[in-house]
Amino acid sequence: MKMTKNELIAAIADETGKTKTDVSAILGSLATVVAKTLKSGxxxxxxxxxxxxxxxxxxxxxxxxxxxxxxxxxxxxxxxxxxxxxxxxxxx
The missing domain is CATH 4.10.520.10 (IHF-like DNA-binding proteins)
Incomplete structure (x- = not known):
């Protein structure tokens, strides 16, 4: 079984009670913060x-x-x- 990004967002939203929009924004921010941190070593x-x-x-x-x-x-x-x-x- 593969989980797509949209399925991951829906699963997290169901688990936490947050909206899919909020979860999507958080995942987007996570990717940005991780990239900046790794780029700086x-x-x-x-x-x-x-x-x-x-x-x-x-x-x-x-x-x-x-x-x-x-x-x-x-x-x-x-x-x-x-x-x-x-x-x-x-x-x-």
């Missing part, structure tokens, strides 16, 4: 869910699986997510 901990952190990935060489040609992959910053033990245990 910080971490974001979502209680009971996990931790988001920005990490640098070094430049490297890789192979094109179709042709076998070597390509250069540039360095970049990626977002890493580490799930909490409680959530991992709840899903298992």
């Amino acid at each position: 910080g971490e974001v901990t979502l209680g009971g869910v996990g931790k988001l952190a920005a990490a640098k990935r070094e430049a490297r060489e890789a192979r094109n699986p179709s042709t076998g040609a070597t390509i250069k992959v540039p360095a970049k910053t990626v977002v890493k997510f580490k799930v909490t033990k409680d959530l991992a245990d709840a899903v298992a």
Whole structure:
């Protein structure tokens, strides 16, 4: 089962008694705040869910699986997510 953004908003609204408009605004703000924090090199901990952190990935060489040609992959910053033990245990 996949949950779309609209389904997530509806589920949170039902759980909290808030309107879908309020929940949608909060999720939008969450995304903005998380992006700003990660861009500045910080971490974001979502209680009971996990931790988001920005990490640098070094430049490297890789192979094109179709042709076998070597390509250069540039360095970049990626977002890493580490799930909490409680959530991992709840899903298992």
